[in-house]
Amino acid sequence: MNEVPVVVVGAGPVGLAAAADLLEQGLEPLVLERGEHAGAAVAQWGHVRLFSRWSELVAPAARRLLDGRGWRGPDDDAYPTGAQWAADYLRPLATALGDRVRFGVEVTGVARRGRDRVVDAGRDTEPLTVHVRTAGGEERITARALIDASGTWHTPNPLGGDGLPAAGERDAVDRITHHLPDLSDAQLRQRYAGRHVVVAGSGHSALTALIMFDELAAERPDTRITWLLRRGRLGDTFGGGVADQLPARGALGDRARAAVEAGRIAVETGFRTDVVERDGRGRLNVVTVDRRRVSDVDEVVAATGFRPDLSWLSEVRLDLDTTLQAPVRLAPLIDPNVHSCGTVYPHGAAELAHPEPGVYLAGMKSYGRAPTFLAMTGYEQVRSIAAELSGDTESARRVELTLPETGVCGGSGLLDEQADEQVGERPDEGAGGCCSAPAEKGAPAAR
CATH class of the missing domain: 3.50.50.60 (FAD/NAD(P)-binding domain)
Structure with a gap:
């Protein structure tokens, strides 16, 4: 051997x-x-x-x-x-x-x-x-x-909210990408400029995409941006901001937050995609299980992990x-x-x-x-x-690693009702809460 x-x-x-x-x-x-x-x-x-x-x-x-x-x-x-x-x-x-x-x-x-x-x-x-x-x-x-x-x-995750491709998603692959487009490329920039762009996802890739398209919209004000979130509310989606020990990571969330709060990005929360329809003009309608819809979509960036x-x-x-x-x-x-x-x-x-x-x-x-x-x-x-x-x-x-804190303590995947039940119950970090090591591991690890 x-x-x-x-x-x-x-x-x-x-x-x-x-x-x-x-x-x-x-x-x-x-x-x-x-x-x-x-x-x-x-x-x-x-x-x-x-x-x-x-x-x-x-x-x-x-x-x-x-x-x-x-x-x-x-x-x-x-x-x-x-x-x-x-x-x-x-x-x-x-x-x-x-x-x-x-x-x-x-x-x-x-x-x-x-x-x-x-x-x-x-x-x-x-x-x-x-x-x-x-x-x-x-x-x-x-x-x-x-x-x-x-x-x-x-192997990117599909747009569909149940972990499988939404109905019609495969037929709309010409309008859906799972990777962040390079808007410095003139041809790609033209593809998205002045269009209705939907970004789906809640992670750092989605935040990066929102910032990229917000910058494009500053140059081309006729560009529309809609953000689809499966989560029921924004919550800590933007991260820890100045509390993040990776400053650039914190700044990423802050820039996306500013664009949303300024009204430049429309946000649809609790949006779990079930169907992707193509209308007679070739544009898309993205529809949820409960039949909510975002219509007249030109391009989708599925930053869904x-x-x-x-x-x-x-x-x-x-x-x-x-x-x-x-x-x-x-x-x-x-x-x-x-x-x-x-x-x-x-x-x-x-x-x-x-x-x-x-x-x-x-x-x-x-x-x-x-x-x-x-x-x-x-x-x-x-x-x-x-x-x-x-x-x-x-x-x-032997642990030989100190990781930077995000400034966010808690889960990102909880359903809203679960998160609501836990508000006020979160223990102090020093008492072994979510920012501590598991009990069987001993003392909290420096990150």
Whole structure:
């Protein structure tokens, strides 16, 4: 087993960080990426500026690897775009890893060698077999362990309020996008300018979209913006503002709030899409279960989040939460019905392990359907996993992460009646409330 690599799926920020950590632990990584370059998914939203600084976007082990090769990193206090993150960090990191990173390789399955998921014998002694597809055909790669850092970018949630595409949604794909359009592109800008644009979603991507279109409307006042929220009221949708320890994240919410309060953005709360109709002019009507509707829609940006693709993991034994599709020991720490981004307890290999020996989900994929993942979280995950795989259990269990608070204490997914029942019952943070670590974990973690 020591003679075969640890396979890492995905050459994004967390996958490449995993490879750097594995190397430091004396383990041989092999990163498989279906794109043609590192950070292929990041590049697809390259026009978007991150709300994390460079200092929070470079993994410690990766920095040490790059520094040893003369890398001159960007200004730690600057905020890169996705394109800059990919070009100035991820691609140099992949180059530093050399032939340990393979591109144009799609992972189609993974299994215990010679055993399907039903067979018990040999699961702790036989290696894994990773099935891949390349331009040259199919291959099988033997692995001592697998870290799935493939992310969720290619599996966005639908517009439909029940988790499935709304009636007519598939037929309206020419008018619906799940990615933030690059309005610096003249052709795309023309597509949205002077139109009725609907933004659906309540996360940071939705807030970013609202700001982008509000800026477009300042230039083209005939542009209309409607914001669809499944939540029954705005509540803490805008985040913690000045209380957010990531200032750019707080400012994002403040700018969206200002546009809404100024009346430049129409808001429809409690809007759970059931039907998307196309009228005789080719425009859309978006209709809820209770037959409320937003009419004369030209374009929809469905910033409704993402979900993991678990199809190629069907032959390994995963212990996933039935609600979030996240590792069952991690799920209570990230449940959006309970926690905001800033209340997640730092975690590592212990929370990410599965019944299948040596198989880990890391990065965005480890969060399942939970939102608001930070790169720093993923870096700590893979540091811990690499330590565990090397046999350094003490290091694997040691938390080496301080995450910035959001300034919001509480869940983002509660139904309104649940939230109302809990108003006035929220304990002080120092008394072990929602901003504290779970009781079995001991003292609250610094974030």
